[in-house]
Amino acid sequence: MTRNIPREELDLQLPFYEKVRQHYMNTKPESPPLACIRTFGCQQNVADSEHIKGMLAQMGFGFTEEVEEADFILFNTCAVREHACDRVFGNVGALKHIKRRRPEVLIAVCGCMVQQPHVAEKLKESYPFVGLVFGTHVIHRFPELMWQALNQRRQLSVTPAEDGVIAEGLPTHRDGTFKAWLPIMYGCNNFCTYCIVPYVRGRERSRDPEIILAEARELVAQGYKEITLLGQNVNSYGKGESHGVNFAELLRRINAIPGDFTIRFMTSHPKDASRELFDTIAACQKVSRHFHLPFQSGNDRVLKAMNRHYDRRQYLDLVSYARKVVPDISFTSDVIVGFPGETREEFEDTLSLVKEVGFTSLFTFIFSPRKGTPAAEMDDPVPMKTKTAWFQELSALQEEISAERLAQLVGTEQRALLETAEDGYIEARLASNSVVRVEADPALVGRYATIRIDDARSWIMHGTVLSVE
Numbered sequence: 207m208t209r210n211i212p213r214e215e216l217d218l219q220l221p222f223y224e225k226v227r228q229h230y231m232n233t234k235p236e237s238p239p240l241a242c243i244r245t246f247g248c249q250q251n252v253a254d255s256e257h258i259k260g261m262l263a264q265m266g267f268g269f270t271e272e273v274e275e276a277d278f279i280l281f282n283t284c285a286v287r288e289h290a291c292d293r294v295f296g297n298v299g300a301l302k303h304i305k306r307r308r309p310e311v312l313i314a315v316c317g318c319m320v321q322q323p324h325v326a327e328k329l330k331e332s333y334p335f336v337g338l339v340f341g342t343h344v345i346h347r348f349p350e351l352m353w354q355a356l357n358q359r360r361q362l363s364v365t366p367a368e369d370g371v372i373a374e375g376l377p378t379h380r381d382g383t384f385k386a387w388l389p390i391m392y393g394c395n396n397f398c399t400y401c402i403v404p405y406v407r408g409r410e411r412s413r414d415p416e417i418i419l420a421e422a423r424e425l426v427a428q429g430y431k432e433i434t435l436l437g438q439n440v441n442s443y444g445k446g447e448s449h450g451v452n453f454a455e456l457l458r459r460i461n462a463i464p465g466d467f468t469i470r471f472m473t474s475h476p477k478d479a480s481r482e483l484f485d486t487i488a489a490c491q492k493v494s495r496h497f498h499l500p501f502q503s504g505n506d507r508v509l510k511a512m513n514r515h516y517d518r519r520q521y522l523d524l525v526s527y528a529r530k531v532v533p534d535i536s537f538t539s540d541v542i543v544g545f546p547g548e549t550r551e552e553f554e555d556t557l558s559l560v561k562e563v564g565f566t567s568l569f570t571f572i573f574s575p576r577k578g579t580p581a582a583e584m585d586d587p588v589p590m591k592t593k594t595a596w597f598q599e600l601s602a603l604q605e606e607i608s609a610e611r612l613a614q615l616v617g618t619e620q621r622a623l624l625e626t627a628e629d630g631y632i633e634a635r636l637a638s639n640s641v642v643r644v645e646a647d648p649a650l651v652g653r654y655a656t657i658r659i660d661d662a663r664s665w666i667m668h669g670t671v672l673s674v675e
């Protein structure tokens with residue numbers, strides 16, 4: 207069962223907010239201190255960064271995108287693939303000259319990467335100019351850690367293994383004004399053999415439904431138009447808890463909150479996607495008709511070796527059931543190419559599944575061995591050159607499918623959220639997650655519009671705004 211950290215324990219942080227604020231008032235009285243936060247990885251990290259920014263704001267910080275003008279620089283890191291880790295080391299290395307020129311700057315690294323002992327070790331040995339390293343389970347202690355790091359010369363590194371707790375009530379500084387992330391659970395119990403997440407995020411634990419509902423109500427009252435519920439496997443929300451609210455029930459309760467808003471969620475694991483869930487989506491009008499359902503491989507032997515606990519048939523059955531009860535549902539997915547030992551024939555099963563389902567879009571990754579996971583120890587005879595060729599073949603196939611799917615929308619009218627203004631265009635997002643470009647007043651960003659789709663080119667559509675809500 208999940209344990210929320212008691213209020214009294216969280217309150218121990220309060221004096222440190224003031225101490226850090228005083229530190230900067232004394233050392234930099236002319237203007238408020240600035241923080242530059244760079245977030246890598248998934249929305250879970252984005253949500254964590256919003257809490258860290260909330261705490262910094264309470265310490266008197268403003269924010270900047272420029273490391274050159276920041277007094278505090280934080281990299282919130284991702285460990286899911288080697289490429290993500292390399293990028294972070296490259297970026298952190300580039301900060302050395304800033305620390306040399308401005309020794310008072312505090313550089314910090316947090317997130318999933320530093321939960322791996324070999325990474326924490328490497329930061330200590332080779333990046334001594336990093337003043338603070340803290341893991342995913344101590345974010346609530348950030349004010350105290352920051353204060354300590356400001357007052358010691360050597361690197362402070364705090365990366366304890368998880369203890370199954372949740373810190374509620376942390377301040378939040380949201381990046382968006384109409385789209386919000388709402389974590390409903392943390393961690394993962396699935397141990398897919400290729401994946402590092404369970405090791406760096408700990409065991410699955412669900413937030414209390416009443417706390418989630420209160421936060422959702424507040425977001426709606428603040429005018430947020432889109433709420434995305436977050437978890438590594440949202441379908442197992444509530445498992446092992448005594449409140450008896452499962453994910454479908456949570457969706458129903460959020461859907462019942464009065465107001466004009468859309469509910470999205472990610473990610474779903476096919477092994478726990480129940481028919482009840484699709485029936486719920488059919489019945490809940492505020493739930494977006496889009497489902498991100500990673501399949502990872504279209505071959506049963508590979509799925510078994512990945513420890514995914516479903517097979518190709520079960521996956522396809524889920525998709526057809528969903529399409530029966532929610533005819534306008536669109537699917538996106540994640541897939542791994544070149545899992546250890548995958549043969550050409552097995553890869554072709556992935557190609558055929560992609561054709562059969564017709565995803566709106568696909569996130570395709572080449573297998574990246576993660577230290578400490580079972581797959582990293584498996585025989586992997588297929589050369590990277592071949593994997594890259596397969597990857598390109600799959601991407602080309604998906605591009606064709608995406609183009610076909612978008613072409614089917616030409617001439618239709620679609621409801622979309624006007625999201626970002628750029629170069630005289632606004633990019634609007636349909637329920638299916640596809641993007642359409644329209645010419646419209648940038649002041650309309652954050653509102654829903656009805657758009658006629660005029661044309662479609664492989665990834666992007668162009669349209670005309672017919673009306674704005």
Ligand code: SAM
Pocket residue numbers: 248286287400401402403437438439473474475500502540541542571572573574575576
């Ligand atoms: N919890 C989600 C699920 O099970 O679908 C996915 C979370 S993971 C952060 C996002 C995606 O990264 C996965 O769906 C998988 O396709 C990919 N991924 C994870 N580990 C990987 C690895 N070692 N190599 C390549 N891709 C990987």
Ligand code: SF4
Pocket residue numbers: 394395396397398401402403404438439475
């Ligand atoms: Fe990783 Fe699998 Fe958990 Fe997703 S379900 S986070 S892929 S272990």
Ligand code: F3S
Pocket residue numbers: 246247248249250251283284285286318319402403406407
């Ligand atoms: Fe990366 Fe951690 Fe998310 S490893 S994908 S940031 S949970």
